[in-house]
Amino acid sequence: MINVKNLSHDFVMGKRGQQSTLPVLRNISFEVNKGEIVALAGRSGSGKSTLLNLISGFIRTTQGEIWVNDTKVTDLTESEFADFRLQHIGFIFQNFQLIPSMTAYQNVELPLILNGESASVRKKRTEETLQKVGLLEYRDHYPSELSGGQQQRTSIARSLILNPPLILADEPTGSLDSETEQELLQFILQLNKELGITFLIITHDDEVARIGNRTVHIADGSLTQGGTI
Numbered sequence: 001m002i003n004v005k006n007l008s009h010d011f012v013m014g015k016r017g018q019q020s021t022l023p024v025l026r027n028i029s030f031e032v033n034k035g036e037i038v039a040l041a042g043r044s045g046s047g048k049s050t051l052l053n054l055i056s057g058f059i060r061t062t063q064g065e066i067w068v069n070d071t072k073v074t075d076l077t078e079s080e081f082a083d084f085r086l087q088h089i090g091f092i093f094q095n096f097q098l099i100p101s102m103t104a105y106q107n108v109e110l111p112l113i114l115n116g117e118s119a120s121v122r123k124k125r126t127e128e129t130l131q132k133v134g135l136l137e138y139r140d141h142y143p144s145e146l147s148g149g150q151q152q153r154t155s156i157a158r159s160l161i162l163n164p165p166l167i168l169a170d171e172p173t174g175s176l177d178s179e180t181e182q183e184l185l186q187f188i189l190q191l192n193k194e195l196g197i198t199f200l201i202i203t204h205d206d207e208v209a210r211i212g213n214r215t216v217h218i219a220d221g222s223l224t225q226g227g228t229i
C-alpha cells in the first residue's frame with residue numbers, strides 16, 4: 001500500500017545567502033502492506049510528521065521514491081497529487097481540523113463536493129457515513145457544539161466518505177480522554193477489519209501502538225522496526 005524507497009528530506013531555512021540545511025530523513029526505506037495498521041513512533045522533532053507530509057504530498061522531495069497503492073506519487077504534479085490524495089488517502093488529525101463555520105453534516109459532505117458528486121449522491125453518502133460513526137442525530141451541530149470524541153468521529157466520517165484504501169493519522173488520540181481514546185481505537189480496528197482500510201498512525205501512546213501490527217521508530221533520520229514505544 002505504501003512503499004518508500006531511499007527517501008531523504010532536508011529543510012532549507014533562512015534568507016538567501018544565509019541559508020542553512022536541516023537534514024530530517026536520511027535514506028529511509030519501508031513498506032506498509034495492504035490491510036496493516038502500522039504505528040510510527042519517535043521523539044518530538046524526529047521527523048514523523050515530515051514523513052506523513054511527504055507520503056501525502058503536502059511536502060515534496062526529489063530524493064527518493066514514494067509509491068502509494070501502486071502509483072509513484074513522487075512523480076505526480078501538484079494538481080495530480082491533489083486529485084490522487086482525494087481519491088486514495090483519508091486523514092485524521094490530533095486537533096480534528098474541522099471547519100468551524102460548517103455543521104457536522106457539511107464537514108463530512110465536503111470531499112464529495114470537491115469530487116463533483118451530485119446532490120442526491122452527496123445526501124445518501126453523507127447520511128450513511130454519519131450513521132456509521134453514530135452521529136446522524138448531531139448532523140446540524142457545529143464543531144463547537146460537539147464533544148472531543150464526537151469531533152474526532154466527524155473528522156473520521158469526513159476521511160471515510162470517498163472510501164480511501166489508506167488513512168494517515170497524526171496523533172489521533174492526542175486530544176481525547178482515555179475512555180474516548182479506547183472507543184476510537186476500537187473504531188479504527190473495526191474499519192480495518194470490516195473495510196480493509198490500511199492505517200499509518202503517528203503516536204506517542206503505547207495503547208495506540210498495541211492495536212497495530214507493528215511499530216516503526218524514527219530516530220536520527222533513520223527507521224528501525226519492532227519493539228514497543
Ligand SMILES: Nc1ncnc2c1ncn2[C@@H]1O[C@H](COP(=O)(O)OP(=O)(O)OP(=O)(O)O)[C@@H](O)[C@H]1O
Nearest residue numbers: 011013022024042043044045046047048049050051
Ligand atoms: N517547514 C519546516 N521548515 C523547517 N524545519 C522544519 C519544518 N517542518 C519541520 N521542521 C523541522 O524538522 C524536524 C522534524 O519535524 P517533524 O514535525 O517532522 O517532527 P515530529 O517527529 O513530527 O515531531 P512532533 O512529535 O513534535 O510532532 C524538526 O526539527 C522541525 O523543527
